[in-house]
Amino acid sequence: MVVRVNPAADLLDKDAEPFVEVDPTGRYGRYSDLLGAGATKKVYRAFDQEKGIEVAWNQVKLRGFDDNESMLDRFFAEVRLLGSLKHDNIISFYNWWTDEKNSKLNFITEVCTSGSLRDYRKKHRHVSLKALKKWSRQILRGLEYLHTHEPCIIHRDLNCANVFMNGNSGQVKIGDFGLAATVGENHVAHTILGTPEYMAPELYEEEYTEMVDIYAFGLCLLEIMTMEIPYMECTSITKIYKTVTSGVKPLAMEKVKDPEVKAFIDKCLGKPRARPSASELLQDPFFDGLDDDQ
Known part of the structure; x- marks a missing residue:
């Protein structure tokens, strides 16, 4: 009614x-x-x-x-x-x-009660590694759903401002699909779109797959670990482009002291064909020992 x-x-x-x-x-x-x-x-x-x-x-x-x-x-x-x-x-x-x-x-x-993940993380500076892993696992579950959807959906603008929190339950949700693309059987898209700090190198080459979301996810994890937007050291979009396409990692990586976390982020930032899928990342030992938050 x-x-x-x-x-x-x-x-x-x-x-x-x-x-x-x-x-x-x-x-x-x-x-x-x-x-x-x-x-x-x-x-x-x-x-x-x-x-x-x-x-x-x-x-x-x-x-x-x-x-x-x-x-x-x-x-x-x-x-x-x-x-x-x-x-x-x-x-x-x-x-x-x-x-x-x-x-x-x-x-x-x-509407998510606590706003974006970026704002939520700034507000709550003391968060356990276990909680950060649970947030990132939920982002991956959302990406797995998008990437295995028929047809495949590439978000293309995944970043901590487009991921939202329900702070009372710890639930994380991906939003803002204004730049998302549905792709055919070959999973290839061609348009250059996104937030420069989170754009995978191959995005600039105008031929890419859903693996650009995995790259962006790695940078989301880097941001919630360090509370620093990736490539803050670059003073212009042109400098971000040159740094990213030359394969240079963001300086924020140096702030990640936990070798397990750093290695997991590195997997996400690898060459497109070397990056694991969302489904593969969800099976990674990185998430071992977490209770189920579904």
Whole structure:
């Protein structure tokens, strides 16, 4: 059953936190609080009145992209892709619609209570190696689901700002699929996209596979271990490109004192054909002795 609400009545109720807008069904109400913002998308705190839970209201301004068919395709591809994914370590998708009057694409997703993994790690500096391993294992489980999906899905923008935390349960979820690609049987993609610090060397060569996500995962693990964004020593995107394509590891690697952790990260940062798959990494002795967090 869908709960119908009267937004005008809600605005008149002085004891209620007023919604800025509601979706066409009246089920979801958006608050003014901004949870995050990018170049084309803003994410607001919202409420699902039927389930009584907070959700994320993602809003993309379509005005200005009328002549950019590839960008419009990418926006709608993200929505269609999210709607097809169901996994404990992938952000859940609930609904979407277009607001033609205001030229906006809106979609509702799960909200993680503690924000991004990057912010969560900065807030909690004293974390055991066991907990860090459990976080990274959940990221790998999400990647395994994407990479073994039919068709295969390459995230292409995996980094600690696009991985989210439910701090009360320790649950980790991959989000922000705006740059994701579905690929055919050969698993090869060609477009140069991503966050420069996390982009695998082969991404710049415009021919790569899902192994670029494994490389990015290795750098995610490096970041949560050191609390330092990889390649901070590079002062420009050009310098990052030159450093990465010449095979130089980030200086943050020198801060990893545990040889087991360093060796595991090194596996992820190897040459594309030498990198283990997400499924293989999940079987690595690195995770031995952890209790199950599913």
